Amino acid sequence: xxxxxxxxxxxxxxxxxxxxxxxxxxxxxxxxxxxxxxxxxxxxxxxxxxxxxxxxxxxxxxxxxxxxxxxxxxxxxxxxxxxxxxxxxxxxxxxxxxxxxxxxxxxxxxxxxxxxxxxxxxxxxxxxxxxxxxxxxxxxxxxxxxxxxxxxxxxxxxxxxxxxxxxxxxxxxxxxxxxxxxxxxxxxxxxxxxxxxxxxxxxxxxxxxxxxxxxxxxxxxxxxxxxxxxxxxxxxxxxxxxxxxxxxxxxxxxxxxxxxxxxxxxxxxxxxxxxxxxxxxxxxxxxxxxxxxxxxxxxxxxxxxxxxxxxxxxxxxxxxxxxxxxxxxxxxxxxxxxxxxxxxxxxxxxxx
Amino acid sequence: xxxxxxxxxxxxxxxxxxxxxxxxxxxxxxxxxxxxxxxxxxxxxxxxxxxxxxxxxxxxxxxxxxxxxxxxxxxxxxxxxxxxxxxxxxxxxxxxxxxxxxxxxxxxxxxxxxxxxxxxxxxxxxxxxxxxxxxxxxxxxxxxxxxxxxxxxxxxxxxxxxxxxxxxxxxxxxxxxxxxxxxxxxxxxxxxxxxxxxxxxxxxxxxxxxxxxxxxxxxxxxxxxxxxxxxxxxxxxxxxxxxxxxxxxxxxxxxxxxxxxxxxxxxxxxxxxxxxxxxxxxxxxxxxxxxxxxxxxxxxxxxxxxxxxxxxxxxxxxxxxxxxxxxxxxxxxxxxxxxxxxxxxxxxxxxx
DNA sequence: TTGTAGGCGTTATCAC
DNA sequence: GTGATAACGCCTACAA
Numbered sequence: 118x119x120x121x122x123x124x125x126x127x128x129x130x131x132x133x134x135x136x137x138x139x140x141x142x143x144x145x146x147x148x149x150x151x152x153x154x155x156x157x158x159x160x161x162x163x164x165x166x167x168x169x170x171x172x173x174x175x176x177x178x179x180x181x182x183x184x185x186x187x188x189x190x191x192x193x194x195x196x197x198x199x200x201x202x203x204x205x206x207x208x209x210x211x212x213x214x215x216x217x218x219x220x221x222x223x224x225x226x227x228x229x230x231x232x233x234x235x236x237x238x239x240x241x242x243x244x245x246x247x248x249x250x251x252x253x254x255x256x257x258x259x260x261x262x263x264x265x266x267x268x269x270x271x272x273x274x275x276x277x278x279x280x281x282x283x284x285x286x287x288x289x290x291x292x293x294x295x296x297x298x299x300x301x302x303x304x305x306x307x308x309x310x311x312x313x314x315x316x317x318x319x320x321x322x323x324x325x326x327x328x329x330x331x332x333x334x335x336x337x338x339x340x341x342x343x344x345x346x347x348x349x350x351x352x353x354x355x356x357x358x359x360x361x362x363x364x365x366x367x368x369x370x371x372x373x374x375x376x377x378x379x380x381x382x383x384x385x386x387x388x389x390x391x392x393x394x395x396x397x398x399x400x401x402x403x404x405x406x407x408x409x410x411x412x413x414x415x416x417x418x419x420x421x422x423x424x425x426x427x428x429x430x431x432x433x434x435x436x437x438x439x440x441x442x443x444x445x446x447x448x449x450x451x452x453x454x455x456x457x458x459x460x461x462x463x464x465x466x467x468x469x
Numbered sequence: 470x471x472x473x474x475x476x477x478x479x480x481x482x483x484x485x486x487x488x489x490x491x492x493x494x495x496x497x498x499x500x501x502x503x504x505x506x507x508x509x510x511x512x513x514x515x516x517x518x519x520x521x522x523x524x525x526x527x528x529x530x531x532x533x534x535x536x537x538x539x540x541x542x543x544x545x546x547x548x549x550x551x552x553x554x555x556x557x558x559x560x561x562x563x564x565x566x567x568x569x570x571x572x573x574x575x576x577x578x579x580x581x582x583x584x585x586x587x588x589x590x591x592x593x594x595x596x597x598x599x600x601x602x603x604x605x606x607x608x609x610x611x612x613x614x615x616x617x618x619x620x621x622x623x624x625x626x627x628x629x630x631x632x633x634x635x636x637x638x639x640x641x642x643x644x645x646x647x648x649x650x651x652x653x654x655x656x657x658x659x660x661x662x663x664x665x666x667x668x669x670x671x672x673x674x675x676x677x678x679x680x681x682x683x684x685x686x687x688x689x690x691x692x693x694x695x696x697x698x699x700x701x702x703x704x705x706x707x708x709x710x711x712x713x714x715x716x717x718x719x720x721x722x723x724x725x726x727x728x729x730x731x732x733x734x735x736x737x738x739x740x741x742x743x744x745x746x747x748x749x750x751x752x753x754x755x756x757x758x759x760x761x762x763x764x765x766x767x768x769x770x771x772x773x774x775x776x777x778x779x780x781x782x783x784x785x786x787x788x789x790x791x792x793x794x795x796x797x798x799x800x801x802x803x804x805x806x807x808x809x810x811x812x813x814x815x816x817x818x819x820x821x
Numbered sequence: 822t823t824g825t826a827g828g829c830g831t832t833a834t835c836a837c
Numbered sequence: 838g839t840g841a842t843a844a845c846g847c848c849t850a851c852a853a
Binding site: 823827828831 | 839840849853
């Protein structure tokens with residue numbers, strides 16, 4: 118009864134031409150059109166030609182939803198990052214997206230603003246959307262987030278991280294070691310009175326690892342952890358400035374400061390300028406990230422170069438190579454480099 | 470053979486529980502589960518409870534692909550931006566994503582790197598994916614891109630633009646007028662010898678409009694267009710620096726410079742510092758964008774504040790409010806503000 | 822308030 | 838090399 122009324126099922130509901138419309142026009146079966154689209158070798162040249170013409174004439178575009186439904190692959194990847202306002206995450210995302218796009222994947226992103234519950238909700242939504250893979254930032258996540266990923270067996274990558282004890286592939290660098298590199302360099306320059314302007318460490322394992330790495334490396338050289346004054350700030354220039362002000366008030370004899378981000382370092386430099394504190398003559402400052410701007414501050418900022426874009430690319434590569442449902446846990450370590458510019462110098466007491 | 474083995478169709482192919490599994494467990498029909506998900510009012514409390522328990526027990530998550538296929542709405546929005554490396558676009562994207570998420574839309578983005586053909590390809594891919602709406606940047610696009618949008622009748626918004634003569638809704642500000650604001654202020658300060666460090670104007674209508682607005686506003690005050698030396702550069706600090714060097718070589722008596730972006734202005738400031746040129750004593754510089762850093766340069770940068778995040782929000786609002794296939798063309802104008810900090814001052818000849 | 826009966830556009834499977 | 842058929846999981850009608 119119902120079927121007879123639509124003998125030639127056309128682009129009825131959607132308004133879009135379907136594979137069936139193309140098939141009818143090209144004088145073949147729908148399957149053949151599907152084959153031409155997915156594996157042209159299986160179709161004879163003449164038929165391919167007829168199909169292509171029909172596609173052109175009808176302005177046919179494939180319906181990915183149907184494809185995803187039937188084949189159970191969405192070619193969609195979800196990424197949840199803290200924020201796009203830090204270019205470091207924007208770059209990671211760009212690397213991810215560019216690399217994924219080459220293999221036909223599209224990227225959906227959400228920003229959690231460092232809220233782990235929000236992150237869980239977003240992960241759920243992304244999985245509802247049928248993403249084939251999920252990209253997260255850092256090691257700290259709600260248990261239910263991990264549970265969800267495991268229950269659904271969604272290919273997942275954690276960036277800015279190197280642990281794999283929670284059972285996910287990670288792509289990143291060693292924040293602890295990076296901070297230690299800065300510490301070692303400053304120690305070699307004779308510094309003994311340190312401070313650090315760190316990002317907030319609650320809910321941010323990267324920020325915490327940097328603090329730990331810095332303090333531990335200093336302690337390893339016989340100094341006490343108390344020799345390091347740590348002030349936390351959110352990643353904004355103004356906050357970096359205020360933190361610097363606080364440090365100078367609390368510990369006026371400080372000579373070396375590591376900042377958890379170049380943004381914070383820029384704030385610190387600003388405050389030094391304001392207080393007429395010569396950098397690096399009286400105070401050495403090291404940033405973190407190696408943003409474009411770091412080479413152009415006054416003086417140019419010594420910092421740690423973080424492979425943000427590459428992390429995105431590596432995460433994408435893992436996703437592309439992984440068969441759905443068959444992930445093997447890997448750890449991809451990228452390297453951080455200390456870039457010495459002109460905000461670091463010998464400790465003032467040594468200089469004399 | 471194959472079918473009989475699964476008389477009660479379970480989560481067979483996908484591995485995920487379906488609405489049918491939930492229904493079986495809750496002792497109701499699939500439709501009822503669907504209703505509970507979409508409009509809980511229609512289902513009695515006890516049934517809701519049973520369904521919720523089943524959902525919980527099975528770890529059910531809805532399949533958006535099926536939903537999209539059936540309802541012909543993907544709740545997916547595509548955005549194509551030039552690059553994420555300019556925080557101005559990242560901010561727009563963040564506003565877009567945050568606002569869309571509140572209404573259940575997810576955002577897919579691509580970066581075209583200012584390549585209009587690439588943009589077309591991406592638009593096509595996004596439409597294949599069934600996006601309910603498309604967000605583009607600027608007014609310049611390939612004719613085939615417009616054709617595609619019209620053919621598919623996809624709700625579309627153009628950001629950073631205010632024209633609507635190409636038949637799409639636009640959300641933006643008047644680049645021409647913004648640049649003119651800067652020109653007027655500089656003219657009021659007595660400047661007569663101008664230059665501009667502009668972004669590349671081919672394929673970038675925003676950059677072009679800024680140049681035109683600047684030159685025209687100066688011409689409107691009786692000066693000649695030749696009085697403005699325009700140098701193009703891509704949006705990188707190093708390029709801004711080089712452009713500044715070039716300007717100082719070609720037109721050493723220049724006293725006022727508008728930069729097409731704060732990034733370029735930072736490069737210009739850097740070069741001034743290098744050449745010991747006092748800003749704003751000898752030279753006034755105006756940026757564009759009002760990035761976070763602008764308030765912390767030395768001296769703090771006078772610039773034009775661009776409502777990037779808000780543009781994203783407004784674009785999202787339009788999309789959310791628009792019924793699929795029923796778009797009405799609108800023009801949402803946001804306002805630009807001249808932020809006077811300390812890189813602008815009276816023309817040196819006036820000062821004497 | 823709940824259930825029955827399709828079908829959205831595609832691809833997997835099996836036949837020719 | 839090509840085609841017929843049956844799902845994929847959900848939702849819109851309509852019926853009870």
